[in-house]
Amino acid sequence: MYIGGIFTYTCIIALRLSLCLLFLRITTVLWQRWSLYGVAIVTTFINSINLFRLNIFYCYPVQYYWEESLDYPASACVSATTEDRLFYAQYSISIAADWATSFLPLFILKNSKMSTKAKVLTCCLLGLGIFASGASFAVVILSKAHDTSIDYFYNSYPIFVSQMSEPFIGMIAASLATYRPLLRSVGTLIGSSHSARESHNIQRPDVSLIKVGFRKF
Numbered sequence: 001m002y003i004g005g006i007f008t009y010t011c012i013i014a015l016r017l018s019l020c021l022l023f024l025r026i027t028t029v030l031w032q033r034w035s036l037y038g039v040a041i042v043t044t045f046i047n048s049i050n051l052f053r054l055n056i057f058y059c060y061p062v063q064y065y066w067e068e069s070l071d072y073p074a075s076a077c078v079s080a081t082t083e084d085r086l087f088y089a090q091y092s093i094s095i096a097a098d099w100a101t102s103f104l105p106l107f108i109l110k111n112s113k114m115s116t117k118a119k120v121l122t123c124c125l126l127g128l129g130i131f132a133s134g135a136s137f138a139v140v141i142l143s144k145a146h147d148t149s150i151d152y153f154y155n156s157y158p159i160f161v162s163q164m165s166e167p168f169i170g171m172i173a174a175s176l177a178t179y180r181p182l183l184r185s186v187g188t189l190i191g192s193s194h195s196a197r198e199s200h201n202i203q204r205p206d207v208s209l210i211k212v213g214f215r216k217f
Contacts, residue, residue, distance in 0.1 A: 002055065002066055004164075006056065008164070009048075009050060009051035009055060011167040012047055013043070013044050013048065015167065016039065016044065016170075017044065019101050020037075020040040020101070023036050023104060023108065027104075036104070039100055046090050046093050047090065049086065050086055053078065053086060054078065054083060054086055054087070059078075060074075061075065091136045091139055094166075095136045095137065098133035098136065099130060102127040102133075103127065103130075132169040134169075135169060
């Protein structure tokens with residue numbers, strides 16, 4: 001859990017920055033750019049705080065995180081109140097960031113010269129991050145049941161599953177948008193090779209018919 005938490009927070013920070021940099025490349029409107037800068041700064045800030053406070057330095061000394069059975073003098077961990085506040089602050093900002101970056105393509109492509117079909121497809125690809133907010137909602141809802149439960153391990157696994165699914169959904173959302181030119185190139189290549197094959201079949205004479213003709217001759 002300790003190592004997994006470090007990778008989860010660093011992955012989420014990298015994903016937010018990746019999505020914001022992707023949108024910054026295709027927009028020149030000032031308020032949109034400032035919105036992306038704000039999302040990048042705020043999400044990086046809150047996730048960095050939780051990375052250090054709720055994970056790396058969750059307990060003092062640090063090894064007390066995974067060795068609570070040992071008796072350390074003056075050992076202590078983050079209080080439940082502080083943990084809940086940071087926890088809900090992180091996922092509230094995460095949900096807001098997902099929705100902001102998901103609906104921003106609607107404004108970016110609104111006045112573009114693309115066809116309506118291309119606009120819809122592009123918005124769907126760039127707006128896939130909205131599905132990551134579903135994992136955040138699940139974590140917030142499940143955490144309430146977890147707080148009131150007495151069986152920690154049995155009631156914690158849905159939270160862990162939701163937390164782990166968020167980075168994976170984010171990676172899919174950040175990657176699929178960049179695949180559109182690749183898929184278009186592959187489709188063009190397949191279409192051109194198919195056309196060339198058909199033209200080759202049309203131009204190539206039927207050898208069997210030629211042989212029959214020679215026999216008759």
